[in-house]
Amino acid sequence: MSPSSTLDPETAAVSAPSLGVAPLERIGNTPLIRLDALTQHLSGIQILGKAEWLNPGGSVKDRAASNIVAAAQRTGQLGAGKILTDATSGNTGIAYAMLGAAHGFRVQLCMPSNVSIERKRILAAYGAEVIWTDPADGSDGAIRKVRELVAAEPDKYFYADQYGNDNNWLAHYNGTANEIWRQTEGAVTHFVAALGTSGTFMGTTRRLRELSANQPRPVQCISMQPDSPFNGLEGLKHMATAIVPPIYDPHLADRNIDMATERAYAMAKWLGHNQGMLIGVSAAAAVCAALEVAEDEAAAGREAVVVTILCDAADKYLSERFWTEPGDGDDALARKLGSRRA
């Protein structure tokens, strides 16, 4: 249309095409980042990480939370005036808080009070309400508290129940897995993911198994969890001692890797210093596990495309001391992977 054409400004405002994307449309379809610097010592091996911090709430949990909320809105469970509540150690709470702010429903979370100051500030900025639980009880204390609240006033709440809600793992079955398959053009050989609620691992694994069932090499799926109940891998569960999430099926994984917190800290620092990538602690733990799988495949003389999930970025963990203090695993990792600095 020429600039001189007569255009009624009011009609133009109504009929103009909507440009850009709505914030919540940015959930999912995250890029797959090549981590070539990790595999230079391994021939025929690639490690790739899904950059989940690019979701609008900053983590992989936007996927599960948005699917849970969408289903609850569809079925009327999250009708007018209902408050969404759940137990969370951080990222799911941030995702619910973002969704509540965007859709206009109240969010009340149960959360251990020792979550990082960054997380507390993000939740406050989204206007979420939080009931703090004893840090000594970990995420299980938060689960017990939310169950108490809902039992006392069932009509007041929509209990999102991320640990027991099938819409958690279905978000990954319908989203994450298909994205990985498409982005690797079906070349993925191994999938590695950390266990929190286990939704990411359960959903992605189930779908990748189906997609690769007729391939010469069906995708091997490897879960990773902390090696002890007392660990610094925020968001993850030590299944042997935790309240086991109802959606978790311990028989699904081809293999499980137990991860030491020190290894994850060393990897987070190495990636920051040598790749310019600041990822969260559980993401760094996932990279360590992916590297372990990659090294095993290389030792067996097989080629491999190992895909893992980089759950979030480092920004919510920058107040932790390990970034600036030497750690047990730092030297060993630098010897293995080298250092870009003189």
Ligand SMILES: Cc1ncc(COP(=O)(O)O)c(C=O)c1O
């Ligand atoms: C930082 C972080 N990493 C990993 C996970 C695990 O994801 P999932 O709950 O899908 O097992 C979570 C879950 O809250 C998390 O917050």
